[in-house]
Structures are given as C-alpha cells and as structure tokens.
Amino acid sequence: MSDIPLWVKSPDYDRVEWLNKFISDMWPFLDKAICNIIRSTAEPIFAEYIGKFKIESIKFKNLSLGNTPPTIHGLKVCETNERELVMEPAVRWAGNPNIIISVIISSVEVTIQLVDLQVFAVPRVTLKPLVPTIPCFASIVVSLMEKPYIDFGLNLLGADIMSVPGLYRYVQERIKKEVASLYLWPKSLEIPVLDASAVAVKKPVGILHVKVVRATKLLKMDLLGLSDPYVKLSLTGENLPSKKTTIKKKTLNPEWNEDFKLSVKDPQSQMLLINVYDWDKVGSHDRLGAQIFPLKMLKPNEAKEVTLDLLKDTSVSDPSNKKPRGQILLELTYAPFREDNNGSFSDRLDSYNRKDSVLERANSNILSPTGAGLLLVTVQGAHNVEGSRHNNPYVLVIFRGETKKSKMVRKTRDPLWNEEFQFLLEEPPLQEKIHIKVMSKRTSISFHSKESLGHVDINLADVVHNGRINQKYHLIDSKNGVIHVELRWKTI
Numbered sequence: 001m002s003d004i005p006l007w008v009k010s011p012d013y014d015r016v017e018w019l020n021k022f023i024s025d026m027w028p029f030l031d032k033a034i035c036n037i038i039r040s041t042a043e044p045i046f047a048e049y050i051g052k053f054k055i056e057s058i059k060f061k062n063l064s065l066g067n068t069p070p071t072i073h074g075l076k077v078c079e080t081n082e083r084e085l086v087m088e089p090a091v092r093w094a095g096n097p098n099i100i101i102s103v104i105i106s107s108v109e110v111t112i113q114l115v116d117l118q119v120f121a122v123p124r125v126t127l128k129p130l131v132p133t134i135p136c137f138a139s140i141v142v143s144l145m146e147k148p149y150i151d152f153g154l155n156l157l158g159a160d161i162m163s164v165p166g167l168y169r170y171v172q173e174r175i176k177k178e179v180a181s182l183y184l185w186p187k188s189l190e191i192p193v194l195d196a197s198a199v200a201v202k203k204p205v206g207i208l209h210v211k212v213v214r215a216t217k218l219l220k221m222d223l224l225g226l227s228d229p230y231v232k233l234s235l236t237g238e239n240l241p242s243k244k245t246t247i248k249k250k251t252l253n254p255e256w257n258e259d260f261k262l263s264v265k266d267p268q269s270q271m272l273l274i275n276v277y278d279w280d281k282v283g284s285h286d287r288l289g290a291q292i293f294p295l296k297m298l299k300p301n302e303a304k305e306v307t308l309d310l311l312k313d314t315s316v317s318d319p320s321n322k323k324p325r326g327q328i329l330l331e332l333t334y335a336p337f338r339e340d341n342n343g344s345f346s347d348r349l350d351s352y353n354r355k356d357s358v359l360e361r362a363n364s365n366i367l368s369p370t371g372a373g374l375l376l377v378t379v380q381g382a383h384n385v386e387g388s389r390h391n392n393p394y395v396l397v398i399f400r401g402e403t404k405k406s407k408m409v410r411k412t413r414d415p416l417w418n419e420e421f422q423f424l425l426e427e428p429p430l431q432e433k434i435h436i437k438v439m440s441k442r443t444s445i446s447f448h449s450k451e452s453l454g455h456v457d458i459n460l461a462d463v464v465h466n467g468r469i470n471q472k473y474h475l476i477d478s479k480n481g482v483i484h485v486e487l488r489w490k491t492i
Helices: 017-049 167-183 345-353 358-363 461-466
Strands: 055-064 071-078 085-095 098-105 108-121 123-130 137-144 149-156 189-192 206-216 229-235 255-264 271-278 286-294 304-309 327-336 373-383 393-399 402-405 416-425 433-441 450-459 468-474 482-491
Touching (some): 017 055, 017 071, 137 167, 206 229, 373 433, 433 482
Antiparallel strands (some): 085 108, 229 271, 271 286, 373 416, 393 402, 393 433, 433 450, 468 482
C-alpha cells in the first residue's frame, strides 16, 4: 500500500492526527465492541452451514483484533441538503488480529486462523438524522464507495493455504465480492444510536375534515341573556394557530355549517380540541365550554357525525363539569394521504439530480396528479444574506395571498430557522409558484426599520410530480445570498 496519505495527495481530505490519537486510546474498548458486531453478524451465517457437508459446528475459538489500531490517513466531509453529517475517512490497518475459527466436521476439529491482515478502505460514514438530543444523531450508517483492498493469510491446521497456486486470487476476489454485496453503496450497515421513536420528527400523514354544524343550549353570558359564540379548533401536539369559525351574534343556538381542514401527524394519539367562546368587544373572551375527541375513533375516509356535551374544561375530575353547558354538533372525516414511492431510493436520487423540465415530463405519458393535498414548506436556513443597515433576518412565505412568517434571528448573515409552514389545497399547484422572501428588521424604533435581503420564486409543479424537493436557491436581489428550502406535496 502507498505510504502517501490522502490529505497530502488530495486537498479535499483533512489531516486528523487528533482522531488517530483518540482511536489509539479507545482501541481496547473499540476492539471488544467491533468483535461483538462481528460475532453477531457471523454466527447466523455459520448456522446456515450446520448440517451441510457433514459440518457439525462452526464457532470462534479466538476473536480479537489485536493491539494495533487502524489509522485514518485523511478525512473528507461531504456537504448535503439533508439533516445529516457525511464523512469519508481513508482507513488503513495493518493489524495483528487473533482470529481462530473452529470447524467440527465428522467429529474432527479443523482450525482456521487469520494472520497478517491488511485493509485499505474509504467508507462513507453518515450520522443521521441530526436531532436535538445528545449525541445529536439517531444512527450511524456505513457504506463502501468502492471495493476495499484486503490482504491476509490463512493457516489451516498450521499450514499457510494461501500459498496454494490460484487459491490466493480466488479467495481475494470472493471476499471482495461478499463484502461488496453487503456494504457497497447503496447498500449499507446501519448502527442505531438513539431510539427512533423518541427522536423521529413526525410528518403529516393525513387531513382531518371538520364541519362545525351547530351548537345548542349554550350558556348565557350577556346582560340580555344571550351570547356571541364562536368555535376554535386545534389538534393536540401541534403549535399551529387554531382554526376559528365566524362569530354568531346574540344567540344560544348558533348555526355555522363551516368547514375546516387540519393536518394530522398521529391519528392514534392525537385528539381534536374544541373550544367555544363568547366574543366580547372589550376584554378577554369568556369560554362557554370545551370538549375533546380522539382521532382513533374515526375510520379512514368515513364521515362521522358526533354530538358532544360541552364541559367547563377537559378535566374529568373537575366537579364543575357536571353543570350543563350545551352541546355541539360536528361532522368529522379523517382522510389519510395516498401511499406513494416518494421516499424510495430512486426518487430521492431524482430529487437531487433531476434536470428535465416540467414540459419534458408533460410530453411523456406521465399523468398529472389530481386531488386535494397538503403543501409542506420547510425553511431550513440561509447563507450570506447581508443588509445595508442591519442583519436580523426572518422569512416571509407567500402563497395564494396568504403570508406566513418565521421567527427573527438577530445579528447574523447565516440564519437557521428550521420552520415548517403548511398550506391545505383543494387541487395540486401545478401551474403556480411560491414566493419566499428574506427580510431584516431593526430591533429599535427608527426610520428604514425593514429591509429586503432577497427573494426567490419556486415552481411547484416539480414538487407535485416528485413529491419532495430539497435544495438551495440563490436569492434574487442579493449579492451572494442562498436559502435552503424543503418542499413536500402529500395527496389525500
């Protein structure tokens, strides 16, 4: 193997002597951990051969990687648009392992010993997804970008069988082929680090259609013995603004017949929160009653009419809940999104590398998607957004006359927002664009308090056809500004 490290030959690789020192100190513990992985991986393979060729048992007699750790001759960090950290270390290892496998054939023990092992590989190590929980990634995914170089000797009953003519090349190629079949990209080895259910970021899986029909026998809150009721709807586990009906003046039996849509992330655990308020021109609005409805009681795509008794609050143990507060009639339908292949490997490749235009796809025999759906816009962050007077950037997402605003990040040209905005649509936005604008606002009162840092218009037809697009866009009217946006389309 060449002695020139990659960090000398290639500027993409960095020298990481500190990491080699870390591996050297940790090697006694890494040795045991890696051996446990080797044992758990190999033993099921050994079990497949028991009973064949008169083999009675196969097991490790000794399993140790020795006291010589591998060294990393360079490390390249790859940039992606996903929530992950991708590294490619150049690993070289000339080790002194003590690996002996015992094979019993017809009651006769045969030992196979691995000696003089040398390995050179450039694996791709991905820490993903990045999450706000220590150690800040949920799993380690390892894959090989090319077949590794492996050289070793095999002692069978004390004799070096690799010296047999033709056997050395056969074994080398066979091992490379087996390793490639297991771990050559796009195949990989995934090592869980955190419980996926605890750190997973839940995405919408369907839409809850709510029709607020009417309420009856509400409480009297005004001096004239009437109320001005309206209803607010929301789902548990969400920070989105509540949906709100119109206000019906001077009535205890209001009729609304108003329709609303709410995005659902977990129909088994989420509940619909219903709050009825009395509108007041001055002061806070009094709550007339409240109720909850578990979404798990709904069958997909089946309408359900429910009449709910309004309570003072949703606490079952509150004795004041026994006082009658009227009833509310709702029509509920849970519509899950259609199953699609947007998460498949080939479609993810398309989302990165797709170059063909919408017109080219239209000329093919691909049918245009139809039906209502949910447009998800996640603004990850921006780089090099610079104002002439101040740098306190925030984002405006404008679509169909509706404007949604992100939080402000103070005093930075490289803000990170990581905020998601939702638009419920009756038809796919095939011929429309979404306008995303980066603004800056002075925190103190003065002239020129707001300033535009750039904008971009994104064609949504590609999002509808692909299901997902995740990329960076150069901002118009900005010298070097770039914004990172992820868009998803889910069809009901």
